[in-house]
Amino acid sequence: MKSVTSLFPLSAVAAALALACSPAVIAAHHSDHGQKVTPEMLATQIVKKMSITQRLTILVGPGYGYDGNNALKTVEGTAGYINGLADEDNGINLPAAVLSDGPAGIRIDPTRDDDSGTYYATAFPVGTLLASSWDTALVEKVGEAVGEEARAYGVDFWLAPGMNIQRNPLNGRNFEYFSEDPLVAGKIAAAETLGVQSQGVGVTIKHFVANNSETNRMNVDNIISPRALREIYLRGFKDTVETVQPWALMTSYNKVNGTYTSQHHDLITDILRNEWGFKGLVMSDWYAGDSALDQENAGNDLLQPGGTNSVSGEEQLSVLEKAYSAGTLTEKTITENAIHIVTQMIKTPSFIQETPSNSPDLDAHATLSKQAAEESMVLLKNDASTLPLYSGQTVASFGIAQYTTRKGGTGSGDVHSEHTINIADGLAAEFTVDSTLEDLYSTWYSENRTEDTDSLGISTIYYCDEPELSDDQITRAAKTDSVAVISLSRLSGEGSDRTDTEGDYLLSTNETDLISRVSEAFHAQGKKVVVILNVPGVIDTESWKSDVDSILLAYMPGQEAGTAIAEILAGVTNPSGKLAQTFPKSYSDVPSADSFDGVDTDDDGTIDTNYYDDGIMVGYRYYSSNDVDVSYPFAYGLSYTNFSYSHPRVVNNNVSQSKENGSVELSVTITNTGNVAGKEIAEVYVAAPQNGLTKPNYELKAFNKTHTLQPGRRQTLDFVIPTRWLASFDAANNQWIVASGSYKAYISPSSDISQITPVTFRVNRPIVIPTTANAMALPSGISVTATGGVVTP
Ligand code: BGC
Numbered sequence: 142m143k144s145v146t147s148l149f150p151l152s153a154v155a156a157a158l159a160l161a162c163s164p165a166v167i168a169a170h171h172s173d174h175g176q177k178v179t180p181e182m183l184a185t186q187i188v189k190k191m192s193i194t195q196r197l198t199i200l201v202g203p204g205y206g207y208d209g210n211n212a213l214k215t216v217e218g219t220a221g222y223i224n225g226l227a228d229e230d231n232g233i234n235l236p237a238a239v240l241s242d243g244p245a246g247i248r249i250d251p252t253r254d255d256d257s258g259t260y261y262a263t264a265f266p267v268g269t270l271l272a273s274s275w276d277t278a279l280v281e282k283v284g285e286a287v288g289e290e291a292r293a294y295g296v297d298f299w300l301a302p303g304m305n306i307q308r309n310p311l312n313g314r315n316f317e318y319f320s321e322d323p324l325v326a327g328k329i330a331a332a333e334t335l336g337v338q339s340q341g342v343g344v345t346i347k348h349f350v351a352n353n354s355e356t357n358r359m360n361v362d363n364i365i366s367p368r369a370l371r372e373i374y375l376r377g378f379k380d381t382v383e384t385v386q387p388w389a390l391m392t393s394y395n396k397v398n399g400t401y402t403s404q405h406h407d408l409i410t411d412i413l414r415n416e417w418g419f420k421g422l423v424m425s426d427w428y429a430g431d432s433a434l435d436q437e438n439a440g441n442d443l444l445q446p447g448g449t450n451s452v453s454g455e456e457q458l459s460v461l462e463k464a465y466s467a468g469t470l471t472e473k474t475i476t477e478n479a480i481h482i483v484t485q486m487i488k489t490p491s492f493i494q495e496t497p498s499n500s501p502d503l504d505a506h507a508t509l510s511k512q513a514a515e516e517s518m519v520l521l522k523n524d525a526s527t528l529p530l531y532s533g534q535t536v537a538s539f540g541i542a543q544y545t546t547r548k549g550g551t552g553s554g555d556v557h558s559e560h561t562i563n564i565a566d567g568l569a570a571e572f573t574v575d576s577t578l579e580d581l582y583s584t585w586y587s588e589n590r591t592e593d594t595d596s597l598g599i600s601t602i603y604y605c606d607e608p609e610l611s612d613d614q615i616t617r618a619a620k621t622d623s624v625a626v627i628s629l630s631r632l633s634g635e636g637s638d639r640t641d642t643e644g645d646y647l648l649s650t651n652e653t654d655l656i657s658r659v660s661e662a663f664h665a666q667g668k669k670v671v672v673i674l675n676v677p678g679v680i681d682t683e684s685w686k687s688d689v690d691s692i693l694l695a696y697m698p699g700q701e702a703g704t705a706i707a708e709i710l711a712g713v714t715n716p717s718g719k720l721a722q723t724f725p726k727s728y729s730d731v732p733s734a735d736s737f738d739g740v741d742t743d744d745d746g747t748i749d750t751n752y753y754d755d756g757i758m759v760g761y762r763y764y765s766s767n768d769v770d771v772s773y774p775f776a777y778g779l780s781y782t783n784f785s786y787s788h789p790r791v792v793n794n795n796v797s798q799s800k801e802n803g804s805v806e807l808s809v810t811i812t813n814t815g816n817v818a819g820k821e822i823a824e825v826y827v828a829a830p831q832n833g834l835t836k837p838n839y840e841l842k843a844f845n846k847t848h849t850l851q852p853g854r855r856q857t858l859d860f861v862i863p864t865r866w867l868a869s870f871d872a873a874n875n876q877w878i879v880a881s882g883s884y885k886a887y888i889s890p891s892s893d894i895s896q897i898t899p900v901t902f903r904v905n906r907p908i909v910i911p912t913t914a915n916a917m918a919l920p921s922g923i924s925v926t927a928t929g930g931v932v933t934p
Contacts, residue, residue, distance in 0.1 A: 295491070543564040
């Protein structure tokens with residue numbers, strides 16, 4: 142193998158190596174002559190040496206499951222490669238780059254043929270759980286660990302984080318995503334990006350944009366108003382791009398307003414690159430879209446996995462070669478797109494031919510995975526201080542989910558971890574558990590579990606029905622044990638949506654039956670009942686929550702699931718997570734309940750169009766503006782201690798003085814008024830003047846979390862709201878606008894602000910931020926409501 146130095150001029154190589162080795166790879170460097178050599182300049186030099194045919198090979202991946210051109214290593218089980226190029230005559234040695242999924246960790250094969258080594262990766266909590274920590278420092282640490290693992294295993298780009306908006310609880314991939322709110326999604330994605338990229342590995346934020354359902358995901362056309370796109374679906378991506386410059390971004394499968402996102406010039410070039418200043422590479426989702434040519438012309442630089450698109454049937458490289466010959470794909474476009482890709486490739490470990498250590502610190506990452514799970518779980522109910530349990534209590538553990546514990550979802554979001562600690566083992570390690578019940582469940586599980594793969598053939602799943610318990614068995618436990626813990630789980634994954642039926646959104650008859658019988662028996666003995674929800678997202682809680690005393694929402698906690706849950710139950714960790722999504726009273730209350738998952742407009746038996754009739758009224762924006770009671774509001778979460786809020790104030794406001802770059806700064810003092818140490822998350826909700834555009838009653842504009850506060854201790858939390866986050870999108874005039882007038886800011890522990898006295902600040906004159914004219918326009922004939930909901934034709 143030729144060394145990199147024999148093929149590049151030394152000055153460029155030195156700069157490239159410096160760039161690749163430095164954690165702060167984005168910073169510019171200096172060559173021998175003192176001239177700044179940016180990655181883009183170096184990439185331009187490399188690409189300009191390539192023939193057009195060679196440049197085209199960079200734009201198209203090598204095909205699923207094959208090594209890329211000039212692949213110096215194979216990492217089995219990754220999602221793909223970016224082709225490299227070795228051309229000694231022209232002085233080019235660009236190694237292929239390795240791409241691996243996400244988002245709950247690194248997804249590679251754990252074993253390899255003819256190799257006794259193992260390549261397990263750490264399964265971290267899923268995105269929804271991580272976001273429930275509202276702790277950007279913690280998420281950044283998780284990102285660092287993922288980046289370290291990626292680097293150790295020879296991975297250059299991580300295909301994550303996923304940051305789509307959880308528009309509707311039934312989206313099958315919601316677990317991979319963070320929140321129903323774009324500020325939370327944007328901040329958590331930015332934190333994870335910072336962590337990963339600090340290790341010299343790139344992220345790929347995805348799926349750009351509006352992958353909010355999985356039904357007919359490769360073709361569904363999401364009809365979304367420009368206002369809803371800007372304020373809800375694009376906004377988190379914008380923030381992440383502008384604040385941390387992800388190396389890569391993945392377009393989604395779906396269409397928006399008639400065009401595949403990967404073929405949407407408005408979206409990728411006008412908005413992402415030109416308005417937001419995105420500097421990274423844009424790749425397609427796997428086999429997305431129907432025209433390689435349109436993708437390249439739209440600015441979707443890299444087609445993945447490449448080869449023959451199994452959906453469109455195009456042999457993509459030859460399609461592009463022919464388009465170049467025919468003049469429909471220009472040298473300029475080919476060159477620009479190739480430079481976007483190579484600019485990022487030369488930052489990677491593969492570029493400096495780093496040999497994978499294959500020995501990440503899995504023990505340290507397991508500890509971090511557990512910590513992240515514990516810091517993020519949400520205590521939904523805790524009547525009469527049922528939790529924490531104390532060590533002398535005997536736990537009667539019910540529910541087959543204690544064995545079918547789900548560490549994460551299925552599909553590309555799955556991670557091959559060495560172990561998953563199930564709830565039964567977690568409880569047994571922390572408490573004395575009822576051994577009769579333990580035997581009953583473990584025997585039932587080993588005799589009745591079935592094994593299957595998910596619909597994409599990626600994940601192995603173990604299923605098992607609930608055993609039928611007799612009244613005597615339950616009554617015996619109620620008499621003998623101190624407390625009942627009932628575990629319920631759900632699975633969800635890529636490729637299909639959830640349903641609002643029993644056994645999915647609703648509890649199954651067996652589960653309802655188990656909860657009511659166990660509760661009755663334990664309550665008859667004066668004993669408490671705790672429910673653990675090991676679920677991918679929102680499920681019904683309203684119909685059964687009054688039967689039980691405590692509910693811990695564990696979501697999908699990653700490989701240390703059982704331990705993390707048991708440690709919360711035992712009070713080793715005081716829960717401090719809060720919901721990043723609303724739990725409605727009923728699925729029919731969800732603003733998109735009627736329009737999800739779309740309609741079959743041409744009567745061919747397939748859903749093809751999804752009219753986003755809810756506009757900007759997604760999640761709490763809708764419930765709070767329409768006085769719809771919910772089961773648990775957005776940002777709700779209990780603690781084993783209590784906190785008081787005092788001295789809310791506006792510290793500084795220069796919005797009126799400084800065009801779009803100003804900010805409002807606020808603070809509040811939080812005091813731990815209870816008996817145990819804990820952390821508190823506070824949010825700022827802003828009610829904007831209702832002049833001009835119709836707005837939600839209030840919207841989240843900032844959040845912050847305390848460090849661990851001992852009883853009696855306090856901390857002042859600061860909040861910064863940049864001017865651009867105060868703006869609403871005025872689609873008629875293609876601009877963001879911050880209305881003038883008086884704003885109320887509620888510094889609150891949850892989105893229920895009914896008990897909070899607001900502080901106020903003024904904006905003296907409207908502030909306007911222009912955008913691309915008519916970008917992402919709706920198809921003709923579609924009208925829009927005052928809050929950006931499209932009216933179904
Ligand atoms: C998913 C992406 C994933 C890719 C590669 C696709 O099916 O939608 O999220 O990164 O596969 O595995």
